[in-house]
Amino acid sequence: MTKISEISRTWWHEETEGVAFTHALDMKKLHEEQSPYQKIEIFDHETFGRILTLDGLVQASEADEFMYHEMAVHVPLLGRVRENASVLIVGGGDGGILREVLLHDFVSRVVMVEIDERVVELSKEYLGIHGNYDDPRVQLIIGDAADYMKKARASGDKFDLIILDLSEPVGPSATVFTEEFCQNFSACITDTGVVLDSDSIFVGKERAYFLQELCGDKDQNLVSIMQKKHLLPHVSGYRSIVQLYPAAEFGFFLYSRDGYDYSNPVKAHEGRHYNEALHKASFALPTWWKTNLGF
Missing domain, CATH: 3.40.50.150 (Vaccinia Virus protein VP39)
Incomplete structure (x- = not known):
C-alpha cells in the first residue's frame, strides 16, 4: 500500500491575499496563455475534472x-x-x-x-x-x-x-x-x-x-x-x-x-x-x- 508521503503531488494554490488564506489542488496543467486581459489556465483534476482559472482564481470546474x-x-x-x-x-x-x-x-x-x-x-x-x-x-x-x-x-x-x-x-x-x-x-x-x-x-x-x-x-x-x-x-x-x-x-x-x-x-x-x-x-x-x- 502506497503511503501518502510517497505520492508525487503537483500542488496548485489559490491565494486570497487580503485574508492570508489559500486552498490547494493537486492537478495537471493542460493549457496556459496570457490573453490581452488576463492569465488563463486550464487544469485537470482527478476528482473535479477540468478547472478554469483566471489570474490565479478558480472560475469554474466540471464537477461543481x-x-x-x-x-x-x-x-x-x-x-x-x-x-x-x-x-x-x-x-x-x-x-x-x-x-x-x-x-x-x-x-x-x-x-x-x-x-x-x-x-x-x-x-x-x-x-x-x-x-x-x-x-x-x-x-x-x-x-x-x-x-x-x-x-x-x-x-x-x-x-x-x-x-x-x-x-x-x-x-x-x-x-x-x-x-x-x-x-x-x-x-x-x-x-x-x-x-x-x-x-x-x-x-x-x-x-x-x-x-x-x-x-x-x-x-x-x-x-x-x-x-x-x-x-x-x-x-x-x-x-x-x-x-x-x-x-x-x-x-x-x-x-x-x-x-x-x-x-x-x-x-x-x-x-x-x-x-x-x-x-x-x-x-x-x-x-x-x-x-x-x-x-
Missing part, C-alpha cells in the same frame, strides 16, 4: 459549476412570473449562465457581454459547458461591460434580469467595481426587474468579509455600494455553497426597485442542484449574515 450557475439563474428567473423576459449577462465567458438562462422558453432575449473572447473559446474547447451562442435569442458582444452599460443607459435599453457573472476585482473586472457602473446598471433594469450579484464570503472573528473586499479596494465592494447609495432601494440575499470557491460559503444578492420577494418559485424546475425546496430554503439566512452583512 452547476451549483453556481443553477442557483444564479433559476432563483431570480423562477421567483417571479414573467413573459418575454430580457436578460443581460455581464461576463459569463465559461457559458454556464447562458446555458441555464436558455432553458426557459419565456426568455425572449439574452445579451451577453464578455471582454475576453479567449475565455469563451477555451471554455468551449476544454470545459464543454455548452452555452448555445447560436440560439437566435442570443447576442454575444465581445467588449468591455462598463462601456456597454454606459451606452445601454444612454440609449434607454432595459432588462428584466441583469446577472453580474464577474471574476474578482483584479484584471479586466476592475472596471466594473465602481459606483458609476452601479449607477448605470441600476438605470438599465425595468421597474419589475432585478440585478443578481454574487460573491464568496469569509467569516472572521470580528466580522464577515466579501472576497471582493479581500482581493481589491475595500471601497469597490458592489454590495456595500448598493446598500449605501440606494441606487436600487431594495437589497436582499440568499445563500448556497460552491465547493471549489474560497470558503465554499457563497452569497447571491438581489438589487431591485420594488423589493419583490423572490423566495417562492412560481414554476417547477429541477436541475442537478436547483429544486423548488432548495429555492425556498436558500433564503433562510444565518444570524451572522443579518448581523454582519446587513440583511
Whole structure:
C-alpha cells in the first residue's frame, strides 16, 4: 500500500491575499496563455475534472459549476412570473449562465457581454459547458461591460434580469467595481426587474468579509455600494455553497426597485442542484449574515 508521503503531488494554490488564506489542488496543467486581459489556465483534476482559472482564481470546474450557475439563474428567473423576459449577462465567458438562462422558453432575449473572447473559446474547447451562442435569442458582444452599460443607459435599453457573472476585482473586472457602473446598471433594469450579484464570503472573528473586499479596494465592494447609495432601494440575499470557491460559503444578492420577494418559485424546475425546496430554503439566512452583512 502506497503511503501518502510517497505520492508525487503537483500542488496548485489559490491565494486570497487580503485574508492570508489559500486552498490547494493537486492537478495537471493542460493549457496556459496570457490573453490581452488576463492569465488563463486550464487544469485537470482527478476528482473535479477540468478547472478554469483566471489570474490565479478558480472560475469554474466540471464537477461543481452547476451549483453556481443553477442557483444564479433559476432563483431570480423562477421567483417571479414573467413573459418575454430580457436578460443581460455581464461576463459569463465559461457559458454556464447562458446555458441555464436558455432553458426557459419565456426568455425572449439574452445579451451577453464578455471582454475576453479567449475565455469563451477555451471554455468551449476544454470545459464543454455548452452555452448555445447560436440560439437566435442570443447576442454575444465581445467588449468591455462598463462601456456597454454606459451606452445601454444612454440609449434607454432595459432588462428584466441583469446577472453580474464577474471574476474578482483584479484584471479586466476592475472596471466594473465602481459606483458609476452601479449607477448605470441600476438605470438599465425595468421597474419589475432585478440585478443578481454574487460573491464568496469569509467569516472572521470580528466580522464577515466579501472576497471582493479581500482581493481589491475595500471601497469597490458592489454590495456595500448598493446598500449605501440606494441606487436600487431594495437589497436582499440568499445563500448556497460552491465547493471549489474560497470558503465554499457563497452569497447571491438581489438589487431591485420594488423589493419583490423572490423566495417562492412560481414554476417547477429541477436541475442537478436547483429544486423548488432548495429555492425556498436558500433564503433562510444565518444570524451572522443579518448581523454582519446587513440583511
